[in-house]
Amino acid sequence: MKHNTKNTCSVIVALTVAAFIISQADVLAYPPDNAAVLFYKTCLTYKHTEGDLAETVADVAACKVEPTDEVIHYIKEEVNTIKILAEAGRIEACDWGNDYREGFNLELPVLSNMRNLARIVLADAVIHIREKDWNMAIQRCETAYAMARHIRTDATLIHNLVGIALEALTNKVVTKTLAEMPVDRILLEKIERQLEQVATNNQTMRNCIELEKNVVVKYTSLEDMRKMFANSDASEEERSQLTEENFQKSKVYYELHLNRLMEAFSLAYPEGTAQINKLNEQINKDAETLPAAAMALTVIPAMEKCFSLEIRSRTDNNAMQVAIELYKIRANRGRLPRRLPPDLPKDLFSGKDFDYEITDEGFILRCKGEDIAKNLIHEYRFTVDK
Secondary structure, rough: OOOOOOHHHHHHHHHHHHHHHHHHHHOOOOOOOHHHHHHHHHHHOOOOOOHHHHHHHHHHHOOOOOOOOHHHHHHOOOOHHHHHHHHHOOOOOOOOOOHHHHHHHOOHHHHHHHHHHHHHHHHHHHHHHHHHHOOOHHHHHHHHHHHHHOOOOOOHHHHHHHHHHHHHHHHHHHHHHHOOOOOOOOHHHHHHHHHHHHHOOOOOOHHHHHHHHHHHHHHHHHHHHHHHHHHOOHHHHHHOOHHHHHHHHHHHHHHHHHHHHHHHHHHHHHHHHHHHHHHHHHHHHOOOOOOHHHHHHOOOOOHHHHHHHHHHHHHHHHHHHHHHHHHHHHHHHOOOOOOOOOOOOOOOOEEEOOOOEEEOEEEEEEOOOOOOOOOOOOOOEEEEOO
């Protein structure tokens, strides 16, 4: 077959130019396709605060105090930081680039910065609430929810716990927004969509514990275990049992019993908690006589608390969704319903509908089941603008 050299050269030149244009377009593309890039960027560029100002910003974000002039000035200086965080929140993918091979030595300094950045965003939301700029306040809450969601894309237990804490903090600001904004169905639907996304995109605690189990089994060494025992109140006799043989046995014991503990996460809260407590009793009893059990016990997470926290987080979100539905009914009818409509999200501590009480200020949603880990019944108070 004969080739047309001239045409071939033209095609090569055209492809080369196209590749160059595409490569330049990739270089100039913004924002990146990984939200973590922008989060790391803001961690490096935002103005860190300490002392009284840092505490006041945190209190404003938690809706404990109204913003002071100093806080307002600080937040306004961070307008570009907030803009970048909002851009990061709109990016779907987030890869934090953590190297799990480091095991318990893995350092995660970004998480403390992410807490601070979320407080900046939520403090700005509170400022916008005071200014009656409801749309902007809701946008800031959307950014904070997105930050929490992106933190939880990494399946380490600590990432999940920080993400849950930021969601709870954002719920407080959303509750304040609902209390102070006029009844507006469009704004309520914006918040509703945010809560639905929180409910559907979250990492499960079981996945996080599964990852931690794999990291411990694959990457934790006998030396790591000796360091943990050195920083504990273990006796000299217990430390003397840190042999390679016992260490290998401990990994088998750890994996077996952690798998059994994780099975409880698929049960209803009361049954799951009872199973976790029963297994914990057996592990603690074994640890009195079996070195392998004692070693495994040092790296098994507090499973009852993890289970309780996940149920609490999901129940918090359910309560917020129920509240939005009640606010929407009031927007349509001019008053709250006398009883809860059917088929709304449940209190997951009991698996039943929330108790519902109308008050002079608004309404209360109360769990029917007890948070056994904390020995209390959670309730959620909402104010309705008169």
